[in-house]
Each structure stands twice: as structure tokens, then as C-alpha cells.
Amino acid sequence: MTAFDDWRARSPYYDETHEAVAQSVRRFVAAEVAPHIDRWEAEGELPRELHRKAAAAGILGLGYPEEYGGHSEGFDIFHSLTQSEELAAPGAGGLTASLMTHGIGLPPILALGSDEMKRRIAPEVLAGDKIIALAITEPSGGSDVAQLKTRATLVGNKYVVSGQKQFITSGMRADYLTVAVRTGGPGMAGISLMLVETDRPGVSRTRLDKMGWRCSDTATIHFDDVEVPPENLIGPENGGFAGIMRNFNGERLGMAMGCCAHARVALAEAVAWATTRETFGKRLAQHQSIRIKLADCERQIEATQAWVDLCAWQSREGRGRPADYAMLKVQATRMLEAVAREAAQVLGGASYITGSKIERIYREVRVNAIGGGSEEIMLDLAGRQLGYT
């Protein structure tokens, strides 16, 4: 039981269609995810069947062009935000990270890829038949994207790719990878985006175990002289950096929304506990210091949500600034960190025992604060873009 209130009903950005999406996704999660999530967390990956079911429910295709099997007619970015809030209900961030990896893998193809590539890849991915991941980060570093080392050299009429990618979400199961490779000289001007099918000879992968997001498979991917045809270039040669950067805006907004949603789940659990658990002769919530904690969490969630919604609106209207998405992500991850801490504190020992959502959410704080652009890098980037140099 949760004590959640209907914050969307009081927001100018959400109407009855968003509510309808919420109800459908909530039902999907209750029927197809909640009964199994603990097992998937233990097994370390999501079943492929879930992707197909999510596609049939319209979840994978939400916001993607109709011509590739997506659902865009009548939908806006707030439907996607609503969906990600409902996907957060089981309190397992790996669910969204891994079920929705195409959210970072596919947009570069749709924005920059050839028509042939879009027609070949997008429908299979949006139908849940194929899994696509994004591979930017390397063992030698993730923050300094411009220095990446994986090379693609044109030999005859083929590119030969060699190098490694690390921490790649859905990397063990992925059929397709959107890979950042060096095709030219040093720095950002020598980087291209390339589609690599994982069944090409020379592709191998290693599973990585980790603190949180456990139902999301994470991989190191090795490319040993993998031959890739030039048609697999996504956009122009050496023109990949802009595509990578553009992709980050949507990812950061999505992660910020995920933080709000998971913070709400943690707070709901803490409120449910605080209004029933008794200490020193009264309910926890009747102790002023606990009530203050709970309201303080709510304060931080609502403030962050308001900025998420504003950034979403700006994105919809084509008025977004990259600096805002970067700072928003930091706001959201710091908020999640604070809320996860206080929510865990309210639960006491129970928050440390496997089985509460808070225990899991607490373990997922760091990946939010580091993945998709770490807090330091986000603020540095924002500072530079705002001209504070």
C-alpha cells in the first residue's frame, strides 16, 4: 500500500491522456514485472520476452515515429515521463535502464542514420525482437569522451574495428550496438558513430557484476578486428561527436525523471512505515523530527520535479539548453541521494535488509550520480556553457 498522492492532477503539463497512460503502464508493471522483479534482480538480466510484451503494450514505441512501429500520434514528452514514473514503481532502476536501453541506442540512428538502416533496425527494436545498446565509455575513461580509443580503420571496402567498451547497459544481450569509434585524428573531430551487430566475428563480451541495477546486464565489449561495412556508419564519418552530445540531453532528462520517480517510491515506503511503526509510545510520524524528515524529502522531490517538467516543456518547444539538462541531472541525483538516505533512516534496520524497495534504491544512487555524465562533469559542462570561464 502506498500513500501516493496524484501530483500530476495538479500540474499544467498533464491531462487525462497522461493519466490513462499511467494506468495502463501501472497495470503492465503489476502484471508483468512486479511478480518477477526480485528473480530478475538475482539472475542479473531481464528476459527477452519482457521486451516483446512491453512492445505489445506500446511501452517500447512510445514517442517513436509511427512508420517504424512507434507511437507518436497524440503523444508528447510528458507521456514518456509518466511512463517512466510508472516503470519506477517496483523500485528497481535496472528495469528502465535495461528495458529502455533503446532510448539511448536508437535515437542516433533515427536522427543520423540512412533510411535503409532506420528501416532495418528500428522496427525490430521497437517490436522488442531485437535489443540495441549504446557503447561510448571505454576502460580508459568515460568522462572524456573526446579521447576515446576504439579505432575503426578503413581497409579496402570495410572498416576494421578494434578496442574495448566498458559498463555497457544491456551489453550482454544486445543484438546491435551504437558504437562511438575513432575514424580520424585525435579529439572530438575524429569520432564517428557506427552500428555494430554483435554476431560479427571478433565481438566478445564479459559480464560485469555490480552494486545496483542488478536486473540490468552490464558488459565489457571487446572488438578484435571486427569487419564492419561502411553502410553501418551512422551519420557522416568523423561527425559522431555532435550526435553523441545531442543524445545526452534526452538521456539526462530521462534520468532526472527516473530519480524523481524512485525518490517518490522511497518516500512512499518511508511514509507508510512512519505512519504505522510505533516507538516511544507513538507512531514514528508523530515524532516531530521524523515528520520534518518526510516533508523535507517531499520538498526536494517537488522542487526537482518542477524543473524536470519545465525542461521537458522546453525540450518539446525546442527551447532547451544543454546546460540546463546537465544541471537538472545533478539536481536530481543529489535529491535522490538525500531522499534515499532519509527514507532509509526512517525505516531503520529494515532498510538494510534485502526486501525493502529502499534498500535497492539506496544501492542505485551512485549509478545515477555517475552514469550518463557524472555530477562533476555535468556541472563543469554547464559552467563552461554558461560562460563562467
Next chain:
Amino acid sequence: MKVLVPVKRVVDYNVKVRVKSDGTGVELANVKMSMNPFDEIAVEEAIRLKEKGVVTEIVAVSIGVQQSQETIRTALAMGADRGILVVTDQPTESLAVAKILAAIAKEEAPQLIILGKQAIDDDANQTGQMLSGLLGWPQGTFASKITADGAMVTVEREIDGGAETVELKLPAVVTTDLRLNEPRYASLPNIMKAKSKPIASKTPADYGVDATPRLQILKVVEPSKRTAGVKVKTVDELVDKLKVLGAIG
């Protein structure tokens, strides 16, 4: 055949309801609302009958505040064909609802009306029975299985002693129990498509019904908290305690 499915907007079953501080009811402001779960089962059953080719049209009806339109939209997104919204700001009581539904049934002439056995807000469990009485149609309540052909409907019912099977001559009223089916979730594209399905907007007066409540709520209170138990060492001690509490004479 045509099926009528009434759907009610209630507090979402996941929400822990809170009593209003003045004790006049439960808090509804800013609380998540959704379709009564028993009504979802009714909608699902109607859709399954349509998929089997027995039913040709499903009409979803909701009686309540304007926002009940959302509940009808959910039914339309699941697969109902059109909606009728009867707007009233009064609390909806079983008898008034049954009268309105009876008037709609006379106008629409459905062969079957499938209702939830009860709504999870007031748990009245009366509307279907009253409706059947008002219309003079046979009723099959607490259905766990429904089979229909053009002339008859067979209903397996859950009763205290087990299961009972009744055959009803159409037109008939059926109410759903939990085990009847597992309702589908509307796919997101169908949610958008449902926006273009028609919903007629009406008032109780359009059906000649006075929906003024006949019941007066005196007080709503939280269920009393469970107090800690005590361990007893012997049966005699137990009997003594029960006597003190007045539980036995």
C-alpha cells in the same frame, strides 16, 4: 448483441485511504483514482465475448463527477465502443444508479448488462440486484464464468457453499466476481485511439431520475488499531481473560 457495462470511478486500489479530518468521509482530493477493479473485470468479459463474436457492441456507462469521463476512456481504450457519461456531483447511491441504468437499458435495449459485483469504495453490492429488479430481468450475480449465445447466458456463480450454475434468458443482468478473468491493460496506442470514440454526456434528469441521496452519513472513522496481544499460560487463564473482556459469559 449489445452489452452495457457500467464503470465507476473510485480511489485506486493501491491507495491507502485516509479519513477526512472532519469525519464526513474519506479524502478524495489529490488522490489517485481509477476504474473499480470489479468493473474492469466486467469490461474485460464484454471484450472477450466480442472477440468470440457473440457481442457486437459494448457501451460503457459511468455515473458520477465529470472526471468519470476518464474512467469511460479507460474502458474505451480497453476495447469498448462508445460511452455514456451521466454527470452528477451528488454521492452516487445504488438505487439512484440502478434507476439511471434501467432508463438507459430501456433506451439502448442491450441483451446483457455486466456490472461489477460491488465497488471498492462503499462495497454496497446492490446495484446489479436492484437493476435486475427494476427491469424485471433475470440476474446471475458473482459470476466466475460466463458463456453466452444468442438467446441464453450461462453463469457459474460463487456462493458460500461452493459454485452454482444458472441459466438466464436474455436480456439479463450479470455481476462479476474476482475470478472471472484477469483484465487486460489498454495498450498506449489504443489510449489515443479511444480519444476519438464518442461519449454522450447526460444528467440524471435526462433519465427522469432524482439522484438526491437518501442515505445520510453520520460519521466515518478509521478502523480501530490492533492492540498488542497477551500470552496466556493455561486454558483456565484464557477463559478468565475472555470472561473479563465479556467475550464469553
